[in-house]
Every structure is written in structure tokens, then in C-alpha cells.
Amino acid sequence: MRELATPNDTKIxxxxxxxxxxxxDSVTHRSELEEASLPNLNHLTADSECGLTIxxxxxxTPGSGPGHLALFGYDPIRxxxxxxxxxxxxxxxxxxxxxxxxxxxxxxxxxQEWITDRRAGRVATNVNAAxxxxxxxxxxxxxxxxxxxxxxxxxxxxxxxxxLDDHLASTDPEREGVEPHPARATTPEAQPTAGLINxxxxxxxxxxxxxRQANGMLLRGFAKYxxxxxxxxxxQMRAGAFAVYxxxxxxxxxxxxxxxxxxxxxxxxxxxxxxxxxxxxxxxxHFKRADxxxxxxxxxxxxxxxxxxxxxxxxLRELGADVLMIAGDHSTPxxxxxxxxxxxxFLLNSHLGTTDDIDEFNEAHCRRGSLGTxxxxxxxxxxxxxxxxxxxxxx
Amino acid sequence: MRELATPNDTKIxxxxxxxxxxxxDSVTHRSELEEASLPNLNHLTADSECGLTIxxxxxxTPGSGPGHLALFGYDPIRxxxxxxxxxxxxxxxxxxxxxxxxxxxxxxxxxQEWITDRRAGRVATNVNAAxxxxxxxxxxxxxxxxxxxxxxxxxxxxxxxxxLDDHLASTDPEREGVEPHPARATTPEAQPTAGLINxxxxxxxxxxxxxRQANGMLLRGFAKYxxxxxxxxxxQMRAGAFAVYxxxxxxxxxxxxxxxxxxxxxxxxxxxxxxxxxxxxxxxxHFKRADxxxxxxxxxxxxxxxxxxxxxxxxLRELGADVLMIAGDHSTPxxxxxxxxxxxxFLLNSHLGTTDDIDEFNEAHCRRGSLGTxxxxxxxxxxxxxxxxxxxxxx
Numbered sequence: 001m002r003e004l005a006t007p008n009d010t011k012i013x014x015x016x017x018x019x020x021x022x023x024x025d026s027v028t029h030r031s032e033l034e035e036a037s038l039p040n041l042n043h044l045t046a047d048s049e050c051g052l053t054i055x056x057x058x059x060x061t062p063g064s065g066p067g068h069l070a071l072f073g074y075d076p077i078r079x080x081x082x083x084x085x086x087x088x089x090x091x092x093x094x095x096x097x098x099x100x101x102x103x104x105x106x107x108x109x110x111x112q113e114w115i116t117d118r119r120a121g122r123v124a125t126n127v128n129a130a131x132x133x134x135x136x137x138x139x140x141x142x143x144x145x146x147x148x149x150x151x152x153x154x155x156x157x158x159x160x161x162x163x164l165d166d167h168l169a170s171t172d173p174e175r176e177g178v179e180p181h182p183a184r185a186t187t188p189e190a191q192p193t194a195g196l197i198n199x200x201x202x203x204x205x206x207x208x209x210x211x212r213q214a215n216g217m218l219l220r221g222f223a224k225y226x227x228x229x230x231x232x233x234x235x236q237m238r239a240g241a242f243a244v245y246x247x248x249x250x251x252x253x254x255x256x257x258x259x260x261x262x263x264x265x266x267x268x269x270x271x272x273x274x275x276x277x278x279x280x281x282x283x284x285x286h287f288k289r290a291d292x293x294x295x296x297x298x299x300x301x302x303x304x305x306x307x308x309x310x311x312x313x314x315x316l317r318e319l320g321a322d323v324l325m326i327a328g329d330h331s332t333p334x335x336x337x338x339x340x341x342x343x344x345x346f347l348l349n350s351h352l353g354t355t356d357d358i359d360e361f362n363e364a365h366c367r368r369g370s371l372g373t374x375x376x377x378x379x380x381x382x383x384x385x386x387x388x389x390x391x392x393x394x395x
Numbered sequence: 396m397r398e399l400a401t402p403n404d405t406k407i408x409x410x411x412x413x414x415x416x417x418x419x420d421s422v423t424h425r426s427e428l429e430e431a432s433l434p435n436l437n438h439l440t441a442d443s444e445c446g447l448t449i450x451x452x453x454x455x456t457p458g459s460g461p462g463h464l465a466l467f468g469y470d471p472i473r474x475x476x477x478x479x480x481x482x483x484x485x486x487x488x489x490x491x492x493x494x495x496x497x498x499x500x501x502x503x504x505x506x507q508e509w510i511t512d513r514r515a516g517r518v519a520t521n522v523n524a525a526x527x528x529x530x531x532x533x534x535x536x537x538x539x540x541x542x543x544x545x546x547x548x549x550x551x552x553x554x555x556x557x558x559l560d561d562h563l564a565s566t567d568p569e570r571e572g573v574e575p576h577p578a579r580a581t582t583p584e585a586q587p588t589a590g591l592i593n594x595x596x597x598x599x600x601x602x603x604x605x606x607r608q609a610n611g612m613l614l615r616g617f618a619k620y621x622x623x624x625x626x627x628x629x630x631q632m633r634a635g636a637f638a639v640y641x642x643x644x645x646x647x648x649x650x651x652x653x654x655x656x657x658x659x660x661x662x663x664x665x666x667x668x669x670x671x672x673x674x675x676x677x678x679x680x681h682f683k684r685a686d687x688x689x690x691x692x693x694x695x696x697x698x699x700x701x702x703x704x705x706x707x708x709x710x711l712r713e714l715g716a717d718v719l720m721i722a723g724d725h726s727t728p729x730x731x732x733x734x735x736x737x738x739x740x741f742l743l744n745s746h747l748g749t750t751d752d753i754d755e756f757n758e759a760h761c762r763r764g765s766l767g768t769x770x771x772x773x774x775x776x777x778x779x780x781x782x783x784x785x786x787x788x789x790x
């Protein structure tokens with residue numbers, strides 16, 4: 001793509017409806033998209049090319065990281081983002097290239113240091129925050145230490161300094177009735193980092209010794225900032241991200257996009273998008289609610305979330321992008337109350353596109369679309385082609 | 396897959412109808428599957444997700460080896476099984492890891508040692524067997540020699556011993572009126588093995604010198620036992636194979652499956668499957684007759700074979716697998732009287748699956764299914780997803 005990308009004055013708008021795809025309800029045999037009233041999406045569908053995207057591979061259920069990276073044009077198998085990094089992004093932690101981040105769980109240990117609860121009874125978030133305040137005071141030689149609460153028993157540990165290495169095995173034995181593992185380097189180069197982690201855990205034990213629930217910790221997903229090629233550089237597009245939730249803002253940042261000022265509501269996100277329309281060529285617009293409802297296993301709430309997104313379609317169309325796409329990072333069927341591997345409805349609207357004799361935006365109709373069922377990592381090149389941003393390959 | 400596989404108590408049943416797919420008859424324009432009366436398969440189809448599998452690649456006609464390995468989750472381009480090994484599996488020869496096997500043809504040589512018939516007039520199998528008996532007595536330094544008849548002019552030669560190497564070129568010049576090639580090493584390490592083969596051929600010439608037809612031999616497909624990752628280990632599933640024919644039992648063994656006691660009829664194969672239902676998580680059930688009829692170019696016999704398989708569907712469903720699949724290793728259209736490259740009907744039945752508004756199991760209907768046309772090597776991950784046996788990829 002780097003060799004074929006060429007500048008143009010066209011604009012591409014990628015709308016990601018998180019957890020877009022679903023499954024038929026066992027009673028009505030209609031999926032969330034089929035059940036929802038989506039006049040604007042259906043109208044757009046009649047004007048568009050449709051298909052289904054496979055986020056990572058057949059049968060592979062993606063997390064948010066690979067689901068989004070694929071839509072940003074990365075091969076999600078080749079470019080992996082460690083859990084420590086994703087967790088840091090999720091709390092808007094400003095991760096640096098020298099950092100090693102880990103996902104932490106507070107746990108409960110008994111008198112012999114054996115784990116009795118791997119999640120410390122899902123300790124209250126404010127207790128977690130108070131413990132993190134105290135752990136943050138731990139000093140390690142030559143590195144800075146960051147300890148940030150996430151929610152309940154989950155926190156993030158970040159070490160910052162030169163020469164840190166993330167080739168470390170998890171300290172979580174993944175069962176109770178045994179001691180946590182010490183941090184262990186999986187390459188010789190990571191030995192010093194393992195030593196620092198073990199020193200941190202030792203000091204932390206002392207800090208937490210009087211806690212009733214959260215008196216120990218398990219660390220996993222040690223990871224450094226991934227070395228992704230910059231999407232704006234590869235594609236020669238100025239890329240702006242408009243997302244409310246930290247995780248998606250973080251993923252866009254990893255890809256090299258400019259992330260607009262965060263927080264706020266769907267309305268303010270749309271306003272931000274409008275106000276920056278002249279500043280970018282590629283726009284990533286993230287809509288979260290569909291995934292959250294699917295994760296809760298709430299079919300009705302997911303239907304409503306999709307209907308809410310439908311109301312955003314007219315203002316999004318009014319922006320006048322040369323290429324407008326509606327995509328999902330993965331399916332989140334309410335039936336499964338979680339992410340799934342099922343191919344995800346996809347739509348591409350462009351004056352260079354064809355249309356498909358389809359006028360409903362859902363799994364069954366998109367399957368019959370002209371784009372077929374195809375890997376999500378191909379979405380970006382498809383969009384660039386429709387935007388006149390790829391030159392001919394070969395003579 | 397190794398990283399994502401997770402244990403569960405679900406069961407997966409893969410039924411391989413050998414040579415399943417076909418082509419429309421030139422008169423009726425209906426394929427074997429369309430012509431057959433398949434009430435049970437059609438009923439199952441209405442409840443399932445369907446598609447077409449591509450065994451190896453567009454336009455690539457697979458042998459039984461790659462056709463099956465793909466359905467067992469192996470990339471059939473990356474993992475190849477040499478002809479010598481396949482031929483050994485086909486006669487139930489107990490191949491060891493130290494063996495080098497070759498496919499042999501008896502041929503006819505004239506007084507100058509020139510080939511006059513590359514197949515020795517398709518010599519009778521009993522003559523072949525008698526010659527093999529005599530060849531088996533040949534002694535080579537440091538290795539054991541096995542010579543096993545297959546059928547007509549075909550036999551298998553196996554050398555067993557330490558340090559044998561299969562990097563040897565065929566001795567078959569593939570035309571008549573010239574001498575057979577000597578065995579030639581294609582790497583320096585294979586030099587000693589080439590020497591042993593040439594010594595064997597020399598002694599064999601003496602043994603066979605008075606034969607009228609089969610007085611020479613051509614050797615090709617030199618191969619060692621392939622080093623395949625163990626499917627049960629990679630997938631964390633206990634895997635059992637239920638197949639009557641040696642070739643398919645052998646392929647399952649290569650994949651690391653436990654092969655049930657062989658021989659017998661379709662009925663006894665089904666009984667064996669039932670009686671071992673508690674012993675495995677993954678079951679490979681092989682049905683041969685459709686391929687044999689297709690190979691014979693007998694449209695009617697293939698229709699009947701498919702109808703015979705249809706009668707097996709109710710007892711197979713009654714086993715209650717969480718994921719039941721009907722697949723083919725390749726198409727064998729009676730029209731072509733041989734294997735072909737055509738995508739193969741596929742069906743996956745699971746309570747986590749969707750359904751496709753299709754109620755006939757054949758090429759034209761499966762093409763419209765939600766699984767689309769996809770590589771056969773993805774079948775296993777798809778099945779594992781539906782069986783709750785793959786964790787999420789990335790966070």
C-alpha cells in the first residue's frame with residue numbers, strides 16, 4: 001500500500017459501530033439488525049456496496065485491538081498489541097515508547113502466600129484506587145513506576161526507563177491454592193526487567209500486608225508500545241479519530257492518527273467531527289453502545305443502540321465524504337453476551353461504487369452484497385481505491 | 396490456534412463424505428447431490444450454516460492427502476505428505492519415523508535395459524505379490540528392507556534404519572525407450588540413501604531377470620514420515636478416527652488421532668463411533684462410497700452412495716454432538732470420473748450457529764449459505780469456535 005498510495009483531495013469516513021453484528025433471536029429468528037428500525041441505514045444500503053468482513057479469521061473471536069487494527073489496514077495477526085498496552089490505552093494512560101506495561105489483578109493471599117481469590121473478591125474500585133495511591137510511592141532503581149486503577153480488582157503497572165524489556169511470563173498461575181509465580185524473563189535481555197518487577201512485587205506485599213482482600217497481585221500481558229507503521233504515513237492521508245472511550249482513542253493513536261479532544265457525548269463527538277472536517281482526509285468515527293448492549297446480553301438494548309446509530313446516519317452523510325463506510329470491529333451477539341467470530345455487516349458508499357439490489361442493512365442481506373465475505377484488513381485499500389488514492393499496480 | 400485453544404466438554408463430529416461434490420449431468424443439468432433423494436440431509440441443512448469449501452486452492456485438484464489434512468486444520472500447501480508415505484498408509488503398512496518409503500512401479504526392460512513398458516503390462520496382482528516375496532529377501536547393509544505389493548504393477552519399497560534421507564529424485568524417466576535413472580540424491584546428506592537404493596535396484600534386477608513382464612522397477616515419491624504438529628495437542632481435543640479404508644486411517648494417524656479398530660462395514664463403523672463416544676472430543680467419520688462411484692464415472696452409483704449416506708444422518712445426529720459437520724475432502728464428479736478442483740458443499744450444525752434459509756444440501760444451495768466459499772483449512776477453527784473451544788484473540 002505504501003507504494004501505491006497517492007494524495008488526493010478526497011475524504012474517507014469510517015464509522016465503526018462496535019460489536020455491530022449479531023445472531024438471530026431464538027424465538028423470532030431475527031437478529032438485532034433485522035429487528036431494529038433502521039430507515040436511514042437501509043436507505044444508505046440501497047445506494048451502497050455491501051458485504052461481510054471477517055475481522056481476523058474463520059472462527060476467531062477478536063478483542064477490540066485486532067478488530068480495530070484490521071479496519072485501520074493492519075494485518076491483525078502480524079501486528080499484535082499486548083494486553084498491558086491495551087489496558088493502559090483503556091484508561092487514557094499516556095504510554096511512552098520506553099515503557100513496559102502490565103495488566104494487574106489484585107488477589108487475596110493466605111498466611112502461606114497462597115492465592116485464595118484471584119480477583120480479591122472483586123474489591124471496590126475506590127479501595128483499588130487507594131491501594132494504587134500507596135503503591136505509586138514504591139521506588140525502583142533507575143525507573144519510574146506508575147500504578148493506575150482500572151475497575152474492581154484490575155489495575156495497570158507501568159515501568160518507565162531505558163532498556164526495559166517485555167519478554168516476561170505472567171505471574172498468574174491461573175488457579176488458587178498455590179503461590180503467585182515470580183516474574184520470569186523469557187529472553188536473557190529481559191532478566192533485569194524481571195528483577196525490577198520482582199522487587200516491586202516484594203515491596204508491594206509489604207505495603208498491602210494489612211489489606212483484608214487485596215493483599216497480593218498477579219501481573220500478566222507485559223508489553224511495550226507496539227511498533228506499528230504509521231497509517232497516515234503509509235496512506236498519505238491525514239487521519240483523525242473521533243471516539244469517546246479511551247481504548248479506541250488509544251488504538252487510533254497507536255495507528256498514528258490524531259485523536260480529537262475526548263470525553264463528552266455522541267452529540268459532541270459529531271460536533272467535533274464537523275468542526276475538524278477540513279483538517280483530515282481520513283476520519284475514524286467510533287460508536288460504542290451496540291457492543292456494550294451485546295456484552296450485557298441485552299437484545300432489546302442492542303436493538304435500541306442500533307436505532308440510535310441510525311439517527312446519526314443523516315448528519316454523517318451530510319458531511320459529504322467521498323467514501324462513507326459503516327463497519328464493525330467484530331460481532332457481539334446479545335445471544336452470546338460477548339464478542340464473537342461471526343462475519344460483520346459492512347457497507348461502502350461512494351460515487352465510484354456499484355449498488356447491490358439490497359435495501360436492508362443486516363447480516364443476511366449484506367452476505368448477498370457485491371463485496372462478498374472478505375477480510376477486514378482489506379477495508380482500507382478498498383476505501384482508498386474508491387477515493388482515488390491508489391495508483392495502478394504494475395504497468 | 397495453539398494459543399487460542401481451550402478445553403471444554405463439547406463434542407465435534409466431522410463427517411467426511413469422500414468426493415462429495417459433483418457436477419451437473421449433461422442431460423438433466425442436475426448434479427449427483429441434486430438428483431439424490433436426501434430427506435435427512437436436507438432437513439439438517441435447514442437447521443445449519445452452509446457454504447462451499449476450497450480444499451487447496453482455486454483450480455487445484457487435491458489428492459486424498461491434502462483434501463483430508465485441510466479438514467483436519469493443516470495448511471495443505473505447507474504440510475505435504477509424500478507419495479511413498481501415502482502409498483504405505485494405503486496398504487496399512489506400519490510406517491516408522493526412521494523409514495524412507497517409495498512408490499514403486501514394476502516395468503518391462505529390453506535386452507539393453509531400456510524401458511519398453513512403464514507399467515509392466517499391468518501385471519497381475521498375484522504375480523506382483525510373488526515378486527515382492529522374493530525381493531523382500533534382499534539384504535542391504537545396516538537397514539531393513541520391506542517390499543509390499545499394492546495392485547497390478549504398483550508396490551511399496553520401505554527402507555528402515557538410522558540416518559536415512561528422503562531427498563532423492565525419481566528413477567522414472569517418465570517415457571519409454573530409455574534406461575531408468577539411477578537414484579540420485581538432491582542433497583549431500585541423502586547420498587548414502589541413494590547408494591542403498593541403487594544397490595537394492597541392482598540386486599532386484601538379478602532377482603527379476605527371468606520375469607517376462609516385470610523385470611525392472613521405477614521408484615518415485617521417496618518420503619519420510621511427515622513431521623506434522625499433533626492435532627490433538629494443538630487443539631487440546633482427544634481425537635478419534637472412524638474409517639474403514641487404510642489410507643484415511645493412515646492420514647488420521649499422521650494427524651495424531653487415535654484410530655479405532657479398522658475393517659468392517661459402515662454399520663460396524665457407526666457402532667464403533669457410538670461405543671467410543673465418551674472417549675473423544677473430536678470425531679472424524681469417513682464415508683468412502685461416494686468417491687469410489689465418482690471415480691468410476693458412475694453417476695447413478697454416486698447418487699445411490701449419497702442416498703446411503705443420507706440414511707446415516709439420523710443416527711449421526713442422535714449422537715448429540717455440539718458441532719456436527721458434513722464435509723468433503725474434494726469433489727469427484729461422475730462427469731470427470733476423477734477428483735476435481737470444484738468447491739465442496741459444507742454444512743455446520745450447532746446451537747451457536749445461524750441458519751441460512753436453505754433446505755437442500757447441494758452445490759447450488761450451499762453456495763448461497765452464510766459461510767460463503769472458504770478454504771477447507773478454516774473448517775477446524777470454525778468448528779472449535781462453535782464448540783466454545785477458542786478463547787478471544789487479543790484484548
